[in-house]
Amino acid sequence: MKLAVDIGGTSIRFALIENNKIIKKHVIDTNGNDMNKNLLEIKEKVDSWNQSFDYIGICCPGPLDLKTGKILITYNLPDWNQKSILQAFKDLFNMDNVKINNDGNVAALGQYTIRKNVHSLLYFTISTGIGGGFINEGKIFTGFSGTAFEIANALPVWNSENVKRSGIEFQASGKNIYLNLNKLGVEVNDTAQAFELYKTKENEVVKNFFKDIEEKLISLISTSICFLNPEIIVIGGSVAMHNQDFINSIMERVWITTEDIGYKTKFEFARDLDNSTLFGCCEM
Numbered sequence: 235m236k237l238a239v240d241i242g243g244t245s246i247r248f249a250l251i252e253n254n255k256i257i258k259k260h261v262i263d264t265n266g267n268d269m270n271k272n273l274l275e276i277k278e279k280v281d282s283w284n285q286s287f288d289y290i291g292i293c294c295p296g297p298l299d300l301k302t303g304k305i306l307i308t309y310n311l312p313d314w315n316q317k318s319i320l321q322a323f324k325d326l327f328n329m330d331n332v333k334i335n336n337d338g339n340v341a342a343l344g345q346y347t348i349r350k351n352v353h354s355l356l357y358f359t360i361s362t363g364i365g366g367g368f369i370n371e372g373k374i375f376t377g378f379s380g381t382a383f384e385i386a387n388a389l390p391v392w393n394s395e396n397v398k399r400s401g402i403e404f405q406a407s408g409k410n411i412y413l414n415l416n417k418l419g420v421e422v423n424d425t426a427q428a429f430e431l432y433k434t435k436e437n438e439v440v441k442n443f444f445k446d447i448e449e450k451l452i453s454l455i456s457t458s459i460c461f462l463n464p465e466i467i468v469i470g471g472s473v474a475m476h477n478q479d480f481i482n483s484i485m486e487r488v489w490i491t492t493e494d495i496g497y498k499t500k501f502e503f504a505r506d507l508d509n510s511t512l513f514g515c516c517e518m
Contacts, residue, residue, distance in 0.1 A: 235238040235252045235257070235286060235287040236250070236289040236341075237251075237291070238291050239290065239293070240292075241293065241294035241314075241321070242295070242337065243255065243266070244263070244264055245261050245262065245263055246262050246263075246269035246276065248512075251512060251516050253393070254347075258285065262275050264311065266310055266311040272397055273323075276326075281338050285506065286331075289331045289447050290329060291333050291340075291378045291515030292332065292335075292440035292515065293341070293511065293514070294336065295336065295363075296336030296338070296365075296381065296384055297336065297380075298334065298336050300318045301319070301444075302320065302378035303318075303319050303320020303332075304317060306317060308364075310431060312332075325394045328425045335374060336365070337359075337366075337369040337511070338365035338366050339374045340367070340514040340515055341365075341504075342468075343517055344514030344517075345357055345504055345505065345507075346372065348513065354369060354371065354460055354462070354463075354466075355368070355369045355464060355466050355467075356368050356458060356467045358468075359469075360406070360407065360473040360474040361468065361472035363386060363403050365384070365385060365403075367383050374518070386403035387400065388401050388454060389401050389450055389453060391405075402450055403461060410429045411428050411447070411473075412425045414443070416439065420431055420437065425473060429476075432444045437492050444480075448483070455491050456488050459492045464500065466501070466502065467506050468502050468503070469503055470504025471504075474503070474504075
C-alpha cells in the first residue's frame with residue numbers, strides 16, 4: 235500500500251493506493267498560511283483509515299530542491315516557502331521511504347502511467363499557473379539541479395517592470411489573463427469571462443491580447459518539441475480543458491511550425507488528471 239499526496243494551491247488531495255487502485259481518498263483545503271495545520275489534518279485522516287503503507291509519494295508546487303525536498307518559492311503558499319516538505323512527511327509518519335517532486339513533473343508521470351507503450355511524453359498545464367514536465371522512457375527529466383520545466387518565466391519580456399515575473403505564466407495563466415486585460419482597460423472579472431468576450435471577436439483590445447498569447451504558446455510548445463522530440467504532448471489544466479478549441483487552434487499551428495523535424499507530434503488533452511496525478515505520486 236502507498237500513500238499519495240497532491241499538494242495544490244487551493245486543495246490537497248491524498249489517497250491510499252494499491253495495485254493502481256485507489257482504496258481511500260480525501261480532499262482538504264490548502265492553508266497557504268499554516269502548513270502545520272494542513273499536515274495535522276492529513277495525519278488525522280490517514281490515521282482514521284487504519285491501513286498500513288510503506289511508501290509516501292508527494293507532489294507540490296515548485297521550484298523544489300529535490301535533494302532536501304524544500305520548496306524554494308511558491309507565491310500562493312507563503313508559509314510553505316523554504317520548508318522541507320520531504321522531511322516534514324518523514325517526521326509526520328515516522329517513515330524514511332518518502333519521495334517528492336514538483337506537481338508538473340508528477341502530473342506528467344501520471345499521464346504517462348495511464349497510457350500504454352509510450353516512449354516519451356511532454357506535459358503542459360495551463361491553469362492558475364503554467365507548468366510542465368517531461369517523461370522519457372518512464373523517467374522524469376529533472377535537469378542538472380532539479381528544476382527542468384519550471385517554465386513559469388519562460389519567454390520573459392526583458393524590458394518589463396519585473397523581468398523575473400514577465401514570462402508565460404505571468405501573461406497567459408488563468409490567474410493573470412483577466413488581470414492583464416484589466417490593465418488594458420477591459421473590465422472582466424475572471425478568465426472565463428475574458429474567453430467569452432474573446433469569442434465574440436468584437437473587442438479589438440481583447441482580440442490582440444489573445445493573439446499575443448496564442449503566439450507565445452505556439453513558440454513555447456514548438457520550441458519544446460524541437461529540443462525534446464517527444465512522442466506525444468498532453469495538455470491539461472482548467473484553462474486548457476475549458477477552452478479546447480483555443481488549444482486545438484494553437485496545436486494546428488505548432489504542427490506547421492515543426493514540420494521540418496519529419497514527425498507530427500501526437501497531441502491529446504489530459505485524462506483523469508486528478509487520479510492520474512495521484513498514481514504518478516506512486517511511480518517516482
